[in-house]
Amino acid sequence: MAAALHDTPSAIRLDGAFHIAIAQGIGNSVLTHLMAASYEQRLSPFFERFSVHFEGPRTWRLALAEHGAIRDAIAEGDPSAAREAMRHHLTESQRRFSENFTPDPN
Template sequence: MFTEGRPRRQYRQVADQILLLAAARGLGSGQRLPSERDLAEMLSVSRPSLREALIALEVEGQVEIRMGSGIYLASGAERGMLRADAEGPLELLEARCIIESAIAEEVASHVTPALLARIDDNLRQMRAAMDDTPLAIRIDGTFHEIVASGLGNQVLVGLTAQMFQKRLTPFFARFSSYFEGPHTWGDALAEHGRIRDALAARDPAAAREAMRHHLTQSQRRFTESVLVERAEGAALQGI
């Protein structure tokens, strides 16, 4: 039976368009691409989609994002291509938002003192790890697994852990490295606290909304923060 191939993910399509634009302009390795804002306008794509594409190309060694300078073409010779079906960070966060919000809603009806004690211990650990992003990421993942464990369903715990593990891929890790730090972990900790309080209140609707808000805000932090735009503007003013 004939089976159609999977459609290319949006960030991959945008990445291809960026490389085609560079080729059409005769740009070679070491030459600067248009700004993030200009590229989005030229390709008629959203800034989040463009950002995913640029960072995918950087992981592959096709471009170099220089903070304080701009985006430059690179040779791509030292790194391999991402898997053709590799999930984009924003697609993954959207999936987590849908699934984990539903899990939190169900967990609110099954909360035990032992579960709350585990969550409280996790929150204390995260509070102490604000300046250590790799450690904060691990503690963050544990928080979401603890919440999922409240249903006693190992399939859901495994699914939650599996989705979070994708956060550790080179693509997602590079993506998040531009936007995460003590200030974002402070926001995440406050959001985790609201999820904890909704669970403690045994309020399914509030638990669902608190988890939805947390993962929506995580996506917002990645898409609304400045990548190189402000630095590019400053550099241009100094010319």
Template structure:
């Protein structure tokens, strides 16, 4: 039986309810879980929250996600799945939303401080990123370098460090697993083009355009991670 969830770390609470359902045998090994939309309705949460919960269970080995087919309970084995500690880790979509709010403001201020040297640094990062779209690890490192370089324009070391820290939250096991499904050369190419729009606004010294370009970039990043694992067509929550 499902119980409506309280609004704190919803994805971990949702994962716990789904884990209980599986361990009780209500969905047997090899069977497909209900569609994301149905799970979201029954638990009273958004589909992105369900997606984050499913990622937790896959990291634990309880389920298998088959893109375009659905989510299936893993076959039983002699090895018990490792249940991850119920911590207060931020979910991937929480991280992206936080970055959108914070980095948009950073880009706005950076546009007031940008000079030829800082723009040249962005150009160098973008040129290297353009040649690394097939290498996710390198593209990720260059993506981080781009965002921290913008924060660095303001000349506040604490702000630069904070930007790096919040970016590095996407290296969690949950975010890494989510990225393994939705990130690839096509998404890095899209991010590169969005980075160029941000660079252009910064180079023009236009705070409003820089803020909007960053907001649009990180909003689209959230959208790229919001596809469905299942068979039904994607619809925004």
């Protein structure tokens, strides 16, 4: 994913692969299918045009760092830390997405 920071379609595919691998790793087939379907939609022409407004090298760098924290917690066998790192990542992803739709107070 680090090599794809300037290539949003590739970053989306790699981001999806990360989340799908985690869902597969916990054995949750419903979550795995949901993640796969979500990322399939993210690669649609509509979303591709839409995503230029809120995704780019800065947001992918942040997501990559958050993925690293999740990966490290999983590798250390620390489910509490992995859960908290994933919660943080999802919260921050939502914040990054929605901040582009909040009126600028200035």
